[in-house]
Amino acid sequence: MKTTIERIFETLSKEKVELATHKVNLGSVNEIKQEINKVNKAISKVSNSLEELKKITKLIDQKANEQRNENANGENVVDKAKEVSFEFARKAKELGVDVKSIKEYNDLGEKIGLLINEIESGYKFLKSN
16 A cells, blocks of 8 residues: 555656656647748748849840840941941042051041950850850
8 A cells, every 4th residue: 555645756756757748749849840930931041042043134134135236236336337447448549548547547447346356255255154
């Protein structure tokens, strides 16, 4: 036969075990809640990063199209400038004038060369990206 004190201790020890079990269960639930929060934060960060990347990619595509258009416009300018330059040289030759002695003629030739280099750089950049 158990004494009253033994029965009380026995009952208390059972309750402590049950309380400890509940604490473990609550601890596990809290861990799950923490992981849910971490996963939600990661979802938000990944989603925001992706949206930002999409915006940047769209902007890059727009700028690439602008560059293609500017290259084409530049080619038209080069063609027209070459026509003017050739016509000027033809007329100067008829008059017996050495076009190389005319500063503006030389400047135009230099500027045409610079524009051609820029256009080529634009195409190379677009091709590499």
